[in-house]
Amino acid sequence: MTNSVSAAARAADQPTKEAGTPHPRSPRPAVIYFFGALGGILFGYETGVIAGALTFIQKTPGFPASAVTTGLIVGGIAGGAVFGALVAGRLADRFGRRPVIFVIGLIYIVGSVACAVAQNNTWLIAARIFLGLAVGGSSSLVPVYLSEMAPARTRGRLAGLNQLMIVTGLLLGYLTNLALSGSGDWRTMLATGAAPAVVLIAGLKLLPESPRWLILHGREEEARALLAGTRSAEEADRDIAAIREVTTHTPHRRELLAGWIRPAMIIGIGIPILTQYTGLNIVTYYAPTIFESLGLPHENALYFTIILGTVKVLSVMVGLQLIDRLGRRFLFLAGSAAMAVSMSWMAYEASRGDAMSPGAMLTAMSIMFVSYSLTWGPVNWVVLGEIFPLRVRGAAMGVAGMVTWLATLGITFGFPVMRDAWGLTNTMIFFVGGNILGLLFCKVFVHETRGRTLEEIEEDLRERYDRKQQGKSAQSENGSTS
16 A cells, blocks of 8 residues: 555645646645545445445345444444554655545545445455555545645634535435435445546645645745645645644654644544444434334335435534534533433333334434534544644644554444343443443543644643643652652
C-alpha cells in the first residue's frame, strides 16, 4: 500500500513541481468541501447497503446464515477499517492528503466489485475486510482534511459536512435496497458502491492539498494561495503565522505518548468508543433485521429504514448549524441524555413482545436518530479532526480511527450474538448504560473548542500541561522545605 501511495503522490504533485509556482487560483470553496467530504458518502453507502442486502444474501445457496456469520459479514468492514484508519493517517502525514484519498477511491472500487461477485460467505467476508481498508482510511482522513481547510469561524459546520455526507450515503444505500428489493439482487446492491468512488477519483484534480501539510513540508507559497481562496487575506496571514509557529516544535517519533498530548489522546480514544456504545449503529446496521424480528415483512422494514435515513439526513443538516452556535461540549452532553431516554423507550417497546407497537418503536428509533444526528454524529468527527497537534495529527487521527473501528467491530459482530444470548430488551438496556457513561466522560474530559483556530487549540494543550507541571513543582518545593 505504501508503494501505491508513493506513486500516487508523485502523480498528484507533478503539476505543481513542473510549474515551480503555486496554483494560479484555488478551486471554489464549495468544490473543495464537496469532494473533500465525498469519502463520507462512500462510508455511509457501504453501511446502508449491507443492511438491506443481508436478508437476500442469507437466502442465496452457498451462503448459510448464523449469528456468527452475520456478525462477520457486517463487521468485516470494521475489521479492515481498523488497519485502514491506522495506516492512512501515517501515509497522509508522509505523502499528503490527496494521494491517500486517491488510493482509498481505488480500494472502494475494487472492494465493491469483489463483494458483488462473491461465491460464498468466506469470499464475501474477505472482500468486506478489504473494502474496510478504504472505509477506515476515509473515516480518519476526511475529518482531518476538512478541519485543515476550513476557517476557524466556520470549522464546526464545514468539518461536520463529513457527517452529512455519511448519512446521505446511508440513505442512498437504503434507497438502493428498496429499488432492488423486488428482484432480491444483492450483488447489484453491493456493486453500486463503486459509483461514488469513480466520482471521487474524477474530482481529485479539483481537490488541493491541505495548506497545513504544505507548510509543514516547506511549500508556504502554495499554502498561501489556497488559504486565500477559502478565507480573507487577514485570516490567511494569521493562520500561516500560527501554523509556522506550531511547526517549529521538534517532532519525536514517540510524541503521541508525550504528557502534553495525553489529554487529546484520552478524548481521541474515549469519544470513538463511546460513539459506538450509544447504540446508534445497531439501529443503522440492523434496522431491517430488528423490524423483521418484531414481525414486520421485509419490504415494510425497508420502508421504515428509509424513514429513519431521511430523518437522519434532515437532523444532521440542522445539527451542522448548531455546532458553532451552541458548542461541542454542550451538544455532547445533551445528546447523551436524549439518547439514553430514547434507547430506554426502545427497550420498553421490545419488552412488550407481541403487544409492541411498530409505530411507537419507529418513533423511539427516530428520536434516537435525531438525537444522535444533532449532536454526537457531526460533533464527534469535528472534535477528532481538531484536537490533535499538527505534527502528529495524521498519526493521532489514525489511532482514533483504529479505535473507532475496533469499537464498531465489537458492536456489529457482537449485536447478533448479544441479541440471541440476552434478548433484544436487555441488549438495548446495555446501550442505555453506554449513553450514561458517555455523558459522564464528556463532562469530565471534553473542553470547548468552538471558535478557536487549530493552532490555538494546540497551544492550549501545551499551556495546560505546563501549568500542571508548574503546580507539581511548587508542591514538591513546598514539601521539601517543610
